[in-house]
Amino acid sequence: MSRTPCKAELCRKWQGTTANPLWRGRLGSAKGKPDVDSNPTQEAAVKEEQAGPGLTPAVNQGGPVEDDSVRCRMSGICEGLDACGRGDELGCIIDAAERQQKVREGMQWAWKGYRAYAWGEDELLPHSHQSHRWFGLGLTLIDSLDTLHIMGLEEELREAREWVGRNLILDQDTTVNLFETTIRILGGLLSAFYLTGGDRVFLYKAVELGMRMTPAFHSPSGIPWSDVNLQTLKGASPTWTDSSSLSEATSLTLEYFTLGSAMGHPDLGKLAREVVAKIGNSGQCEQGVCPTWVHPQSGGVHGDKLSLGSRGDSYYEYLLKHWVLTGKKDHALLKQYTKSMKGIRKLLLVRTSPAPEGLLYVAEKQRRRPKQDPKMDHLVCFLPGVFALGHLHGVSTGGRNEPDDLEIAKQLMLTCYEMYRRMPTGLSPEIVFFVQHDRGDDHPKQHHMDIGGGDFVVKLQVSIDLQQNRQSLCCFCSKSQCCL
16 A cells, blocks of 8 residues: 655654654664664663563564554554655644644634534534434533633633523433533533633532532432432432442542532532442452442442443542542542552453563453453553552552552553554454463464454454444545545
8 A cells, every 4th residue: 555655854853853752763764774873782772761661662663664553554544654644744743832733723623513513512413414412411512611721712612601601501301320411511610610710600500510410319328320300309220220330320529529629518529439438348349349330229239240441440540539639638548549459450450471572451350250351441541541640649559579550551551552553443442352372372463454463353343333433534524634
């Protein structure tokens, strides 16, 4: 497959730049030689800096000038010298300010489409140019307030603020999901309140919404109902189950703690905090790793699956972040977080083959059974950030002779990166199944379209869906020349 070559000047900048250490020393010179001195000591130092201790880089050091990944071959999403190509040359932009401006322009373009076709609605349907109503609360608009402010899009923010003040009606007979509405609507309003220096338009709406949702906590056990009606102020389980998921029930603490602080009513934060304590003291978790369902009537934690994917993920994330938000004063949260991370290390972290070659991933398992299921959701890619954040705040969950939290973060992040790089579409699957190579066998590349490079596989239907989604996205985004 032919590619538009990089401009020589841009390529030279890429070879010498320190802005992106992923490429430095790997691009090679025009003659195919490594772009480092021939001094073995210097070359080894460059390699160590690129890889980090115990890590295997995604691209061989001083390796081929061209990106030979299946992603590059099939979709034109390339690295190194091949990053400059395919017409739009976005991959050639190395100046931080230029890259920042391109991201800002992308947000403006997306906002323009939402403004034209779905203003004030929850979601935009890009193909039909229609809107979709989920809760009737301007979900996309409110979820974007902090982004608009951070990017300095003041005119867009002013218009969105005006809509919130005049058109966000919360006294309506609609049943909403407590978790989704908390993290996206309540969280969006509170973020806007603090980022704008205390604009009370956002606070007043956040207070009203928070008060209308608190009845969800009034279950017999104190475990919140999954849903709540904003007008009748009654909580309930959804029609398809009588339980709430672990992540939904416990990922409310940051928003309610912040709301209580803004109002001067810390008891609001305690409502959500007590739920987390009940989960931790339930006796149903295995070394701090909990099943994915909890019953609002009885308070029982149940289910056989231990997973950091769907329905489990943000329970672990919020433990650490809530501890940080309290000024590191809630020591019980830190203890609960540390216990969980130690359990994850012992029960769920698996490598496809012995270090340093294999990919480190987070498996699933049945409770109180030793064997892991080599399945990992893309959602689990939140975990590297959590390990890194803990390390930043001085938390250590590793034992003697075990990698520290930052090292685990690096290795898991490499795996998440490879989930994109080793796909023909350049899009990570929602779910991958890893292949174990601990029995002396090789790394066969016999999977559909060379997916996974021998370390993971994807169900065929998922592969087809990803290709269709990329084609649909590219053709809708005709502004960039990405249709293949």
